Amino acid sequence: MTVDITPLRRYRNETPYPFCPGCGHGSILDKLSEALATIDIDPASVVVVSDIGCAGLSDQYFDTSAFHGLHGRSITYATGVKLARPELTVIVIMGDGGTGIGGTHLINAARRNVGITVLVFNNLNFGMTGGQHSTTTPDGAVTATTPGGNLEHPLDICATVGVNGAGYVYRGTSFDDDLSTRIVEAIRHPGFALLDIWELCTAYFVPANKFTRRGLESTIERLGLATGVLYQHDVAEYATAYRAASRDLPSRMRPVGIPTTHPSPLTDTTSLVVAGSAGAKVRSAARLVGEAAIRSGLWATQRDDYPVTVKTGHSLSEVVLGPRPAAPVGVTVPDVAVVVSADGLRKVQPMLAAMGLNGVVFTIPEFADVVTGARLVVIDPTASPVRIPKAQLALVLLTAAVARLGLFPVEAMTEAAAAGAFAEENLAAIEAGRGL
Structure with a gap:
């Protein structure tokens, strides 16, 4: 089909201008x-x-x-x-x-x-x-x-x-x-x-x-x-x-699929809150849990919270897992809480106080007196045969929580860590958490 375009003598339409007389x-x-x-x-x-x-x-x-x-x-x-x-x-x-x-x-x-x-x-x-x-x-x-x-x-x-x-x-x-x-x-x-x-x-x-x-x-x-x-x-x-x-750069927009390699016994939606300090890899630990859950056939969403100071103050991650998609809304009363620092505790104290007997709080001996209605599980990092850096506490306790609650196989976390950045130190933290 041939299309002929007739040149315009003017690009103005017929609508009169509304400007004041003498306006330029x-x-x-x-x-x-x-x-x-x-x-x-x-x-x-x-x-x-x-x-x-x-x-x-x-x-x-x-x-x-x-x-x-x-x-x-x-x-x-x-x-x-x-x-x-x-x-x-x-x-x-x-x-x-x-x-x-x-x-x-x-x-x-x-x-x-x-x-x-x-x-x-x-x-x-x-x-x-x-x-x-x-x-x-x-x-x-x-x-x-x-x-x-x-x-x-x-x-x-x-x-x-x-x-x-x-x-x-x-x-x-x-x-x-x-x-x-x-x-x-x-x-x-x-x-x-x-x-x-x-x-x-x-x-x-x-x-x-x-x-x-x-x-x-x-x-x-x-x-x-x-x-x-x-x-x-x-x-x-x-x-x-x-x-x-x-022009010749590879696309960074291609989605990377996460394979399902393990089963999970989880039948209901479960919410986890991880509370620590900025710079302590709270968000990356939560992300590993989310990816491991997906590898176990679950749906996972993550929402993070931290102050504008970025490198100081609290770092909070909410992860919602389940066999069905969950609306990405904020968690007010979690099913599981992991607390690894004073900054994190201050941020989630109202959440912990609102938790009931069906909830579980995992923390370290320093916060063994935390006020909560949930079951309290105190994990002592010094009981590990290997030294656990503070920056790995969140991942260690999350691994312990996953293992003790049976949310999904810990092997899924190992696979997720092996495929990501900082694989060696993350794998060591997961192994330590599995043993506590």
Whole structure:
């Protein structure tokens, strides 16, 4: 089948703009439409990305794909689109407000040289929300939030992205006759391109500052800001470079199956909580139990909890085992608890107190006086013929719990440990736990 694509003379649809009389947004969008028609891009391959503000209304006026999101985040959406579909032409429309809110995103997209084109509709204030000052408001300017004149120095958007690696950077105004040509150049540039387009906000900035087109141009001069194409150089575009670098790498997304090699007598869902300290391999010990359970034909889920300090404080793992899938919800009263440190005990003390006679708590002599309604099993690591490091206590006691309760064969834990990292020390810990 042959498909004929008729070139568009304009990419604007027939919906009228909603902008205030004299606002620069409409003229910039008309120039964008001219630029797209000049390049003659298939509209199905163009994505216009916008966020909040008057400029954020723009995407709906084009016969292209569009993405509309949160204030200041348009560049993040555009980056994702470009990385996922590098063949698309991705154009960001954002105001100076969004530029300030999303400044980190702006810098990093420029630094990475992501192949998107950013049009900044820079009207020097937050126009949609009442004329508050933005990061580009000139010093001395009157706005709703700077009634005595702005004290801040305005952000130089072009210099900011330019020194951070942007491949094409332009500054001009919505009145520039060659604006559509500059937009064409920016879109055709393979890397990150930005146009800082100054314009008038006739609702707020113009009346508050008696601003005109001449005032716009003279302000640029007073601030010592150059106009025209300010940066232009070729650097590897990020999406292209990423694909080239990863093309021959093996996939890490292929799931690794866990074979069933042992039977388990378990007929009901059983929940275990392992409570220890950060850095004591609590989570990895719990993971070995989960994998061993799966090797024994059971279902297993694991949920971990630890503080933001990561290397200090408690480390808690909840493992739910059973012959049927269990909902991954938190354990409030476990069937089995393993406590190997004071940090862990403090965290699970309410759980232990709530446990009844059907529950079992495994711990070490240091916590033999723990308050619980469950049956208490105290295991002394010093009774082992081999020295047990503190970092292996969780795995040793878990192995002892599995063996004494008969949840599944300990051999399944041995197989899981042998197939994983730190096999030698984990196998030694399992052997020690089996003997206690």
